[in-house]
Amino acid sequence: MKPLERILSDARATPRHIILPEGGDPRVAGAALRLTQEGLARITLMDGPDLPGVRGLRAADAPDLAELAGHWHRLRAPKGMTAARALEEMRDPIRQAAMRVRLGQADGTVGGAVATTAETVRAALQVIGRAPDAGIVSSFFLMLSCAKEAPVRGGMIFADCGLVVAPDADELAAIALSAAGSCRQVLAETPRIALLSFSTAGSAEHPSLIRLHEALALIRAADPDLEVDGEIQFDAALDGAIRARKAPGSRLTGRPNVFIFPDLAAGNIGYKIAQRLGGLTAIGPILQGLDKPANDLSRGCTTEDIIYAAAITAVQAGKHQQQHSPDPAKTQAAHNRTM
Incomplete structure (x- = not known):
C-alpha cells in the first residue's frame, strides 16, 4: 500500500475530531465537506458555511467563550494576561481551536490557509505547548x-x-x-x-x-x-x-x-x-x-493539501492517544490493590 493510501486508511479506521478554524476560506470549507463525506475525520468548521454533516461554530459567539477565556487567562496570567484581553484573544479562531485541543474537546487542529505560519505556530506553542x-x-x-x-x-x-x-x-x-x-x-x-x-x-x-x-x-x-x-x-x-x-x-x-x-x-x-x-x-x-497535534498549512495550499494535512493530524492524534492511554493490565492491577 502506498504511504498516502495507508495514512488515509488509518484515518478512516477511527475518525478523529479535527477543528478547521478558517472556514471562511472556500478551500477549507471544501476540505471540511470532503473529509466528512469520505469518513476521514469528524470536523468542526469555525466561521464557515453550513455544510451537511459538519459541525459549525462561530468563534466570537461560542457559547463557552467565557470558559475558554478563563482557561487562557489562568494559563497566561503569570505573563501579564488580563481577563479582558484573554476574552478578546480567545475570539480568534486559530487560538480558540488550539485551546479546544488542549482541553480535549478535539483531537487536533489544522490552520494556516489564511493565517501566517507565525500566527499558527505561536498559537500552538502558547496554548497547547511542547510535549514533555x-x-x-x-x-x-x-x-x-x-x-x-x-x-x-x-x-x-x-x-x-x-x-x-x-x-x-x-x-x-x-x-x-x-x-x-x-x-x-x-x-x-x-x-x-x-x-x-x-x-x-x-x-x-x-x-x-x-x-x-x-x-x-x-x-x-x-x-x-x-x-x-x-x-x-x-x-x-x-x-x-x-x-x-x-x-x-x-x-x-x-x-x-x-x-x-x-x-x-x-x-x-x-x-x-x-x-x-x-x-x-x-x-x-x-x-x-507539541503536546497534542496542531498543524500548519501553506497559504498557497489546495483543498487536497488540507485534506492530507488533516488526515495526518488524525493519525498523529491516534498515536498520541495510544501512547497516553493507560495500560489495561496495570489499571486492573492498581484497582485490585485498592479492593
Whole structure:
C-alpha cells in the first residue's frame, strides 16, 4: 500500500475530531465537506458555511467563550494576561481551536490557509505547548515519491524545512529524534536517519561540521538502537553503492527514510527542489514536538493539501492517544490493590 493510501486508511479506521478554524476560506470549507463525506475525520468548521454533516461554530459567539477565556487567562496570567484581553484573544479562531485541543474537546487542529505560519505556530506553542519529552517544537514535510518512473519510490520525512532557522547541536538532535517518532507514526516504518551535509564521513573539514558530530553523539546517546549516520552527502545517503565507497563504515543498512537538513535554508530549498523538479508530493509543514497535534498549512495550499494535512493530524492524534492511554493490565492491577 502506498504511504498516502495507508495514512488515509488509518484515518478512516477511527475518525478523529479535527477543528478547521478558517472556514471562511472556500478551500477549507471544501476540505471540511470532503473529509466528512469520505469518513476521514469528524470536523468542526469555525466561521464557515453550513455544510451537511459538519459541525459549525462561530468563534466570537461560542457559547463557552467565557470558559475558554478563563482557561487562557489562568494559563497566561503569570505573563501579564488580563481577563479582558484573554476574552478578546480567545475570539480568534486559530487560538480558540488550539485551546479546544488542549482541553480535549478535539483531537487536533489544522490552520494556516489564511493565517501566517507565525500566527499558527505561536498559537500552538502558547496554548497547547511542547510535549514533555520533546527538546524543541519543529516541523517536517512528508515527501511522497510514487511515480512509476521515479528512481526512488515511497515516503520520506524531510526536517526541519519550515520552522527552526539555525538549530544548534542540541536542537538538531531534538529535531532528528522527533522526526524518528514522526516516521514511526506517519509512515509506520522503522526510521533510518541521515544527517545531511556537504561532507561525507570527514571528506571535508569545516567548523560547521562540529555541530553535526555533536548532534550525532546526542542522538545515539538518547536512542542507541536508532539507525542514524552523518555527516553525509545526499547522494551517499540515498545510493547504497555510493555510500559503500564514500562511507564504508556507515551504520545505515538501507536507504534512509528520514533526512535531517543542517538548517532551515537547506531544508526549505531542498524540499522545494524535490517537489518542483523531482515531482515529489510535499505535505506539510507538519509540526512535531507539541503536546497534542496542531498543524500548519501553506497559504498557497489546495483543498487536497488540507485534506492530507488533516488526515495526518488524525493519525498523529491516534498515536498520541495510544501512547497516553493507560495500560489495561496495570489499571486492573492498581484497582485490585485498592479492593
